[in-house]
Amino acid sequence: MIPTVRDVLASRRMHAGLSPEELAHAAGLSSERYRRLEMGTGWPGAVPYRAVLDALAVQGADRDALDFPGRPFTGPERLQLGIAGRPWLLLNHDWRLIEVDERITSQVPQVRPGVNLLACLLLDREVRQSIANHDAVRDVLISALHAALEDDPDSPPLRAIRDQLPSTQWSSSVSNPAALDGSVWVWNSDPVARQAWHCLAMVPGSRPDLLILHFVPARNGDSSRAPAES
Structure with missing residues (x-):
């Protein structure tokens, strides 16, 4: 089973001890736009999404796996x-x-x-x-x-x-x-x-x-x- 972005973001956010509002602020997003991203009901665009990954300090192989915007659908x-x-x-x-x-x-x-x-x-x-x-x-x-x-x-x-x-x-x-x-x-x-x-x-x-x-x-x-x- 391929993990969902919803599960990955929620897990990493909680591991970092951040509330949705705190992560949204760190990434420069409104709380509502981040909430829809984490719930899997909205997409804020590639630049704001990558800002979320930056705020969560996602690096290395994990970053490669999650930095998918623009890639073919596998x-x-x-x-x-x-x-x-x-x-x-x-x-x-x-x-x-x-x-x-x-x-x-x-x-x-x-x-x-x-x-x-x-x-x-x-x-x-x-x-x-x-x-x-x-x-x-x-x-x-x-x-x-x-x-x-x-x-x-x-x-x-x-x-x-x-x-x-x-x-x-x-x-x-x-x-x-x-x-x-x-x-x-x-x-x-x-x-x-x-x-x-x-x-x-x-x-x-x-x-x-x-x-x-x-x-x-x-x-x-x-x-x-x-x-x-x-």
């Missing part, structure tokens, strides 16, 4: 997730696509590695039209953008997306990172028999700088939660 980490057989997307914390399942690219060619998924789904008109219930998906994604900016308010890609959204959409939305997990997406790839999918969001415990979205076919009754929109 085979053992993938095996722990158990997503084989489902369409999936691998993103970094800025929502830039790192890997894309070919079943998704075959339906929406614009969704490909290197593209920012939030920008693609929120700002690209053609891509928006590929989702039958886009308004519902848009609200979920804007809530996720809110949450991502709370974790890393200095992220240039996320700030750029926020600045391009209509002000009414941004001001009327709230931060709700949990809204993404279990949301229903209805793709327009087959207009006659649209398939509804549950989007399941996962943050690997050993790689909180990444986000995995995978899609599970919804039961017939679930599709009614996400009707096609005009």
